Structures are given as C-alpha cells and as structure tokens.
Amino acid sequence: APKPSSGPHKSRECLPLILIIRNKLKYALTYRDVVSILMQRLVTVDGKVRTDQKYPCGFM
Known part of the structure; x- marks a missing residue:
C-alpha cells in the first residue's frame, strides 16, 4: 500500500x-x-483541486 505524503x-x-x-x-x-x-483535475478535497495521489485524507 502506498504511504501517504x-x-x-x-x-x-x-x-x-x-x-x-x-x-x-x-x-x-x-x-x-x-x-x-x-491529472484531469477532477478531484477536490476541501474545495481545492488535488493531483497528488499520495495526499493524506483524514476521516470524518
């Protein structure tokens, strides 16, 4: 599994x-x-476009 950045x-x-x-x-x-x-910039996290596949997303 990839490690989060x-x-x-x-x-x-x-x-x-x-x-x-x-x-x-x-x-x-x-x-x-x-x-x-x-890379198509289709994903936003907290209102910002994220292109890093290892960006750490917390749970809610």
Whole structure:
C-alpha cells in the first residue's frame, strides 16, 4: 500500500487519496486509472483541486 505524503493529518489517522478513490469509492480499478483521474483535475478535497495521489485524507 502506498504511504501517504506529509500533510495536515497524522499518518495513522489518514489514507492516501489513491486508496480512497480506488478501494473505498470504487471509481477506478488500477493505480494508473486513479492517476489519470487526478491529472484531469477532477478531484477536490476541501474545495481545492488535488493531483497528488499520495495526499493524506483524514476521516470524518
């Protein structure tokens, strides 16, 4: 599993964006699919476009 990059959440309390898109939301089947979705700038987190596939997303 990819390790989240440094960011606003602790590493124990977050998941990288790629795992959320691929495993939780089931928007993509592969890592490459997720990268293409992110590079099209279709994903926003907290109102900002995120293109880093390892961006740490916290749980709500």
